[in-house]
Amino acid sequence: MNIPQTSFPRVVIIGGGFAGLAAAKGLEKQELQVVLIDKHNYHTFQPLLYQVATGGLEPDSIAFPLRKRFNDVENYYFRLAEVTNVNSEKNEIETTIGSLEYDHLIIATGSTTNFFGNKNVENFAMEMKSIPQSLNIRSLILENFEEALLTSDLEERKALMNFVIVGGGPTGVELAGALAEMKKGILPKDYPDLDIRLMKINLIQSSGEILKGMSDKASEKAEDFLVKLGVDVWKNLRVLDYDGKKVTTNGEDHFRAETVIWAAGVKGESVSGLQNECLIERANRFKVDEFNSVIGYKNVYAIGDVACMKSEKYPYGHPMMAQPAIQQGRLLAKNILLGLNGESLKEFEYNDKGSMATIGRNKAVVDLPKWKFQGVFAWFVWMFVHLFSLIGFRNKAIVFMNWVYNYIRFDRETRLIIRPYKNKNKHSFKE
Amino acid sequence: MNIPQTSFPRVVIIGGGFAGLAAAKGLEKQELQVVLIDKHNYHTFQPLLYQVATGGLEPDSIAFPLRKRFNDVENYYFRLAEVTNVNSEKNEIETTIGSLEYDHLIIATGSTTNFFGNKNVENFAMEMKSIPQSLNIRSLILENFEEALLTSDLEERKALMNFVIVGGGPTGVELAGALAEMKKGILPKDYPDLDIRLMKINLIQSSGEILKGMSDKASEKAEDFLVKLGVDVWKNLRVLDYDGKKVTTNGEDHFRAETVIWAAGVKGESVSGLQNECLIERANRFKVDEFNSVIGYKNVYAIGDVACMKSEKYPYGHPMMAQPAIQQGRLLAKNILLGLNGESLKEFEYNDKGSMATIGRNKAVVDLPKWKFQGVFAWFVWMFVHLFSLIGFRNKAIVFMNWVYNYIRFDRETRLIIRPYKNKNKHSFKE
Numbered sequence: 001m002n003i004p005q006t007s008f009p010r011v012v013i014i015g016g017g018f019a020g021l022a023a024a025k026g027l028e029k030q031e032l033q034v035v036l037i038d039k040h041n042y043h044t045f046q047p048l049l050y051q052v053a054t055g056g057l058e059p060d061s062i063a064f065p066l067r068k069r070f071n072d073v074e075n076y077y078f079r080l081a082e083v084t085n086v087n088s089e090k091n092e093i094e095t096t097i098g099s100l101e102y103d104h105l106i107i108a109t110g111s112t113t114n115f116f117g118n119k120n121v122e123n124f125a126m127e128m129k130s131i132p133q134s135l136n137i138r139s140l141i142l143e144n145f146e147e148a149l150l151t152s153d154l155e156e157r158k159a160l161m162n163f164v165i166v167g168g169g170p171t172g173v174e175l176a177g178a179l180a181e182m183k184k185g186i187l188p189k190d191y192p193d194l195d196i197r198l199m200k201i202n203l204i205q206s207s208g209e210i211l212k213g214m215s216d217k218a219s220e221k222a223e224d225f226l227v228k229l230g231v232d233v234w235k236n237l238r239v240l241d242y243d244g245k246k247v248t249t250n251g252e253d254h255f256r257a258e259t260v261i262w263a264a265g266v267k268g269e270s271v272s273g274l275q276n277e278c279l280i281e282r283a284n285r286f287k288v289d290e291f292n293s294v295i296g297y298k299n300v301y302a303i304g305d306v307a308c309m310k311s312e313k314y315p316y317g318h319p320m321m322a323q324p325a326i327q328q329g330r331l332l333a334k335n336i337l338l339g340l341n342g343e344s345l346k347e348f349e350y351n352d353k354g355s356m357a358t359i360g361r362n363k364a365v366v367d368l369p370k371w372k373f374q375g376v377f378a379w380f381v382w383m384f385v386h387l388f389s390l391i392g393f394r395n396k397a398i399v400f401m402n403w404v405y406n407y408i409r410f411d412r413e414t415r416l417i418i419r420p421y422k423n424k425n426k427h428s429f430k431e
Numbered sequence: 432m433n434i435p436q437t438s439f440p441r442v443v444i445i446g447g448g449f450a451g452l453a454a455a456k457g458l459e460k461q462e463l464q465v466v467l468i469d470k471h472n473y474h475t476f477q478p479l480l481y482q483v484a485t486g487g488l489e490p491d492s493i494a495f496p497l498r499k500r501f502n503d504v505e506n507y508y509f510r511l512a513e514v515t516n517v518n519s520e521k522n523e524i525e526t527t528i529g530s531l532e533y534d535h536l537i538i539a540t541g542s543t544t545n546f547f548g549n550k551n552v553e554n555f556a557m558e559m560k561s562i563p564q565s566l567n568i569r570s571l572i573l574e575n576f577e578e579a580l581l582t583s584d585l586e587e588r589k590a591l592m593n594f595v596i597v598g599g600g601p602t603g604v605e606l607a608g609a610l611a612e613m614k615k616g617i618l619p620k621d622y623p624d625l626d627i628r629l630m631k632i633n634l635i636q637s638s639g640e641i642l643k644g645m646s647d648k649a650s651e652k653a654e655d656f657l658v659k660l661g662v663d664v665w666k667n668l669r670v671l672d673y674d675g676k677k678v679t680t681n682g683e684d685h686f687r688a689e690t691v692i693w694a695a696g697v698k699g700e701s702v703s704g705l706q707n708e709c710l711i712e713r714a715n716r717f718k719v720d721e722f723n724s725v726i727g728y729k730n731v732y733a734i735g736d737v738a739c740m741k742s743e744k745y746p747y748g749h750p751m752m753a754q755p756a757i758q759q760g761r762l763l764a765k766n767i768l769l770g771l772n773g774e775s776l777k778e779f780e781y782n783d784k785g786s787m788a789t790i791g792r793n794k795a796v797v798d799l800p801k802w803k804f805q806g807v808f809a810w811f812v813w814m815f816v817h818l819f820s821l822i823g824f825r826n827k828a829i830v831f832m833n834w835v836y837n838y839i840r841f842d843r844e845t846r847l848i849i850r851p852y853k854n855k856n857k858h859s860f861k862e
């Protein structure tokens with residue numbers, strides 16, 4: 001992999017997401033060599049993927065090139081690769097571009113969509129964990145509307161205009177809200193020949209309330225906002241199957257739909273080669289101690305979504321979200337340096353700063369430790385928090401500009417089918 | 432295709448490029464039904480494709496959704512489809528989504544890359560006539576640099592860092608300049624372990640000067656600027672073949688290169704079904720009279736790149752550029768209306784407002800009818816002309832912001848590999 005051998009200890013970080021980047025940042029300007037490996041050459045700001053999927057943001061606005069991030073940092077190396085195996089006995093990782101020895105290995109590979117073993121759903125439903133996946137959703141929405149125009153069969157038309165989102169967590173809720181805004185805003189304008197009332201957005205939640213991890217007030221208000229926006233919220237309903245045409249549930253209601261987006265679960269994106277208890281648990285995460293060290297290994301760590309740190313407060317590990325990932329990454333960097341200096345390490349304690357979710361173009365629900373609020377003011381809070389979390393002035397400026405534009409004009413510009421998803425074989429399109 | 436039958440004459444326009452859009456605009460608010468068909472659901476501002484290919488602009492900035500353009504216009508319909516045949520006897524077109532009768536047919540399908548029958552080159556060289564193609568180039572440039580890092584074989588490394596652009600017209604020149612800026616700016620910062628001096632940009636022109644269609648002064652200065660930027664300009668050299676590894680020419684020089692971009696010729700993107708003299712000519716364009724009517728047909732017209740209107744001044748038809756396309760489109764719309772009112776038609780006469788090309792981040796050459804200038808001032812003129820040609824305030828604002836940012840920061844942000852081009856089979860990447 002052409003990484004020079006030096007006298008410094010080498011820290012290899014697998015994954016440039018929230019956790020990996022936080023760790024990488026914390027290790028800058030030390031007597032260390034850091035190698036960051038990711039299968040993409042950019043960091044994805046995942047909380048805003050749903051905006052890319054519904055045309056509110058260009059993909060480039062939420063993607064940050066990883067090389068740029070560490071341009072001027074000495075002893076930092078980036079490699080575009082996928083890690084295929086960890087050989088802990090040799091202190092070595094195997095990747096698609098060669099092997100690399102490490103002194104410390106930080107696994108920050110994040111999470112991937114959990115289809116709970118259902119192969120049909122995995123084949124036919126859409127995921128939303130990456131930019132290409134979100135662009136595929138964007139293409140599919142528009143392609144289905146183009147098709148809806150052409151059919152005189154009412155049932156087929158309704159199916160093409162029926163959007164089923166499985167999973168009532170923040171991802172599902174935000175996506176549902178954004179689709180509802182498309183229904184109010186640009187879709188009737190772009191497709192005046194379609195009766196927009198035929199468009200349905202169904203949000204299906206297996207438990208008794210959406211936004212389960214937030215306060216009762218937040219869950220109630222979010223549902224209220226969604227219903228007012230025209231979303232059909234289904235609670236205590238579990239999706240059993242989807243064959244590309246019909247969504248089958250454990251209740252009486254089934255759905256004929258051409259667009260199904262699965263946001264009902266995530267699991268760790270683990271790496272092969274390590275034996276670890278947690279892995280056989282459903283969530284596929286590495287079990288770590290309070291220093292994010294992978295149980296059973298000396299110099300291998302896991303942070304973020306792929307790590308499972310059990311405690312009294314969090315018997316199933318921390319929520320798979322940005323904040324725990326960032327905090328774990330930062331602390332692990334500190335601890336590695338403390339360890340190298342022979343000082344005692346600090347235990348991780350999650351500082352829950354709260355959570356938030358947006359519903360539509362101007363409402364949100366925000367739970368802070370001491371203060372919970374919902375509505376338009378919450379939306380402003382949500383917007384500023386996300387805006388300032390984005391890396392890079394340019395990204396912030398473009399996202400801000402897009403939002404102001406959308407807010408004033410009520411018009412999502414970016415409804416382009418750049419790479420057809422559904423119809424790529426149907427039409428003989430030269431690219 | 433679900434287009435309602437009305438008492439109005441139906442004008443079908445194939446293609447939403449410069450020509451098609453100009454015609455569509457000119458036919459608004461008349462007692463007509465207009466159906467616009469395009470294989471993309473957006474208009475591509477082609478002059479700035481090279482900026483997408485080199486990461487200076489997001490694709491969404493130069494793409495404008497066609498439905499949005501005609502949102503509030505009555506009797507206007509858009510269909511996402513490819514036209515497969517014209518049945519002039521039945522006054523009908525056949526498309527991938529069904530057949531449609533027309534009263535007037537406007538063919539504005541534009542042009543496509545002309546490989547002059549060389550199948551190897553067609554397979555292995557990159558094109559730059561659409562957004563997906565430009566994104567593929569962007570991915571390839573970055574993927575080749577990532578690969579260059581990993582190889583210790585000097586010849587292989589040089590090949591991965593060797594960029595050959597075939598064709599010294601505005602497209603090739605602008606692309607060469609932008610690549611040269613990448614060599615000066617972001618590439619050495621992102622790849623400090625590579626000796627950037629190994630990166631070569633070769634612009635190959637078969638005739639004796641680049642920018643053949645512009646003034647001698649423009650050609651000289653452009654070459655001067657390119658050479659100062661570090662581009663190797665080869666004149667009187669013809670590329671005979673490219674097998675994916677080596678570019679073979681008719682001279683002594685050959686090039687080992689992993690990136691070859693073919694900008695050496697375009698031909699009309701004709702539609703099957705019409706017999707027309709011009710088609711058997713090399714450029715594949717429909718021969719039209721001075722009213723843009725396709726010779727031999729009564730109610731079929733062709734405008735823009737796909738039309739070949741011979742005259743004394745333009746014995747080979749007009750240059751295949753934006754201005755003739757726009758002017759023909761506008762006049763055809765006028766003439767159709769004049770014709771419907773029984774008035775006499777106006778002959779087309781091309782008003783050559785001049786041409787321009789940019790070289791690098793702050794130089795351009797501009798030929799106006801009475802005034803020719805080159806350098807930094809020319810660049811500002813170039814920038815404002817292109818900026819104001821863009822459709823939509825949002826696109827203008829974002830492009831402007833990007834340019835200001837790039838100019839100040841000298842940093843092209845958008846160096847993302849969103850869809851791997853070269854390595855899509857090599858890595859087992861889940862999207």
